[in-house]
Amino acid sequence: MNLHQYAETHAVTNQPPSLDGVNLYRIDVPLQEWGRRFGAGWAQSRIDRYGALAGGPLMAAGFLANENKPQFVSHDRYGHRIDQVDFHPAYHELMRTAIEHGLPSLPWTDPRPGAHVARASMTYLHSQAEAGSGCPLTMTFASVPALRLQPDIAEQWLPKILSTEYDPRNVDISQKAGVTLGMAMTEKQGGTDVRANTTHAYPVGASGPGQPYELLGHKWFCSAPMCDGFLTLAQTDKGLSCFLLPRHRPDGTRNEFYIQRLKNKLGNSSNASSEVEFRGALAWMIGEEGRGVPTIIEMVAMTRFDCMVGSSALMRQALTQASHHCAHRRVGGRVLAEQPLMQNVLADLALESEAALALSLRMGRALDHLDDPHEVRFSRLVTAVGKYWICKRAPAMINEAAECMGGAGYVEDSILPRLYREAPVNSTWEGSGNVQCLDVLRALSKEPGVLDALFAELGDGHGDVRLARHITSLKAAFNDTDDIQLRARQLTEDIALGLQARLLLEAGNSDVSDAFIASRLQGSGRVYGTLPRGLNIAAIIARSTPDLA
Template identity: 80%
Template sequence: MNSPQSAFSALGETHEVFNQVPPLDGANLYRVDLPLQEWVHRFQGGWAEDRLQAYGALAGGPLMAAGFLANENKPVFKSHDRYGQRIDLVEFHPAYHELMRTAIEHGIPSLPWTDPRAGAHVARAGLSYLHSQAESGSGCPLTMTFASVPALQLQPDIAAQWLPRVLASEYDPRNLPMERKAGVTLGMAMTEKQGGTDVRANTTRAHALGAGGPGQAYELVGHKWFCSAPMCDAFLTLAYTDKGLTCFLLPRHRPDGTRNAFYIQRLKNKLGNWSNASSEVEYRGALAWMIGEEGRGVPTIIEMVGMTRFDCMVGSSALMRQALSQATHHCAHRQVGGRLLAEQPLMRNVLADLALESEAALALSLRMGHALDNADDAQEATFARLVTAVGKYWICKRAPGMIAEASECLGGAGYVEETILPRLYREAPVNSIWEGSGNVQCLDVLRALSKEAGVLDALFAELGDGHGDARLRAHIERLAKNFRDTDDIQYRARQLTEDVAIGLQAKLLLEAGNAVVSDAFIASRLGDGGREYGTLPRGVDSEALLARSTPHLF
């Protein structure tokens, strides 16, 4: 006779699995994102609609799966081969190569340079926005390859050799000399142990192999504390000559095909950005060519840094958008107390607030792309100079908190690695730190506004008079007054930069003409909203905001 215990054991299953959220796998990330569609079209990128649709399907499907694999299988550094010979190789999982290959074949590092029509930077930012939702680590070499072009163009003889391969739509990860590859990627190595952001404290020295000067060969001796993507084919780097800090292009291989004296010391053990390899390197007489004017290394490499800072804006906006998508999808299917979470008033307040933050970040990022597309216009070029720092500071600062709130919408499920949210959260701080942390950006805002002609005028020309909204007009007037008050202005730099960013976002949303979005943003950011997400004031149409942000769910 069976005991009650054995009878219960025979049942096998202890409970029915129900009230679980269906997977979001395979969603077309462009098709479900109405704000992205509208802002791309608003800033003249609509001609890339088919490309964006196609990439949205890839990003939500195979690239999303590749992103998980690339993070579960981190890059591995191999200093020597089995015979004891130094090789300095970083090995990546095939999923990482799939991410890189797909992005390069679709023009993410090259589109504005190979097809520089109106809206090209906006269209390319849209593609990058989709790619970064699937996986951000691969964005580092993609961004640096994209951003290297303006700096290389300062040295036409070197550019003629490298740019055809930099701009090629072919990915070749093999460790071969540039001359044997159809496509290459470029990296950057600027900072050193003793200085970090203060590159003037660098100690790496460059020694001319001949007459010296722009385009000429040098050997570099020194180190770099952060070299991102060390398997790139070449790097823009900084070293001192007798005339000061100078920019150089340093390849992994010498023209005769031998390895350059470029030695990887170790890979960084980072909080996030796991799929990408970041390293410490040494130059032991590494061959490099001078790029730009001798002693003007910082202004030369800033041509690259400006573009990478723009991509920090786009990348952080992308992380925020994917976090929003995960939170709204969960709440549209999960019941608590017999009602869907998305139907409950307080959760609607939270989700609608997150949707506002996401769209405002996207709007400012694509407005920056529009400025780059029109950089031959003095107003737009000056505006871009300022907003690179403003947007990089504000959007990157907002991302970690916004993603944390989105994770909380899932409860404990948002804290486990089976979801993408922990990865998004770990990834978010890198965009704020990389290419100059928050204080660097805010001081750069002050530098631009106080020392560069026309920047302050360009800002207030963009902001206008409030566009008919009294709250925005009052905000702009206070901002102008605060800039006129120069006492302790460095101490107040973060507050000033925040006020500029919110004013620009409010203006953009007002101009776009969707009153539900602009009224909610201004009421919460310039009015009586609270300090946390989910504190939207009364009267905000949260249902309409959610229907706009994720139309497939609401």
């Protein structure tokens, strides 16, 4: 008997076709539509090119960068302290591609209307391939408004921050055409309460903005410690102040910046996050002395915006994988995506994804029009609202998407486990949920015009009685100030849902807006897949399912 004929025990069937190499922009109808709606139509070909990269070589690099985590090297082989973090070449590929395509620089170097939306769209695509590299890209992008507060320092640094040349060498910036920037704010004893920081800054000579200081202290979280410089906070005689601390001193010697260890994190594995000490590290004051928090908030506002974009991206990639799987997988002789209960789940996930994208790109539009007082107030509020709500929604949404794929979504061969581990970082980084909700209350109660801007944006419900009732209820909730901090999360959620509903209504796709309002403003479901009867669920699913034709 010839047993060789039995070596192949089965034929592989009932598996979805591969998504490897797909253009992530071309399969994303909502991204195409919302980008054009908010002014980035002129950048469509540019975004399309990045979509091809994100779904092809960058997606492959993302897997490699996560499988080969960064390694901390404290000393060289001769015993010299070097404080270096080594990255896999795939990580450098991700960084180089993003920088060459202007992800950290586009709105600053080409500030035409729609530039922030275009840059957010490409960041959205990049983050689907690999979110860990987004941390230094975001901080480099976000450093620009803060550095511009100190023109003499900005003159030296900004040309290299805005360069499209990636240079990962650990050398002084005078030898480099392009640099990246990081941030180090929190300390062990304070965390979010940065006013409890104990790091102290001592003037080298004259004191004040633009002057050199030496910093003594520690930072509990310093992300991307191989950046060329860091915005950080330290105490002076006049209070907490902001400083730019380079890795190297002007004479080319290494600064007194010491990495203690890398954080062992839940996710975000391709990115190095560290604990550091400053032992007389040379730094230059940025902005007014004693006004460090307002100065660095110029940076934080932008990084919070990228938390919105990043979480939206993770949700979109999870939806892409789940909807594609279910469009091809058969159970009981029927395609999963044609079965009513799975349709309910997939449509619900699609609504969550599109609403997150819509609010994120609306925020991008606001950043493109900061000459308009309404947009300034809108962005001040929605930075906190969107950062709270979208980042909170991502983990549960990604979990549900993985469940749609069954065991295939639980194994590391798929991208779903990585997306799930990555999701919580955006809700924690740059202020966790409570911090954002209290910031919402602060903006609405203490900053003139913000509350009026909110209700001007919401309008009268855009002709929908359900949204109109929601807006009326929201107004009443703000008129009642008793226990308002206790209710801060509910208020922030209601703002977010109202804004998302209004955006979807105004866009004119009634299938999407009606389902969103029916489930979010009227529905009682507590998990995904509880959409009510009477909705065009098939159209919603088709809108967000990859078309490989």
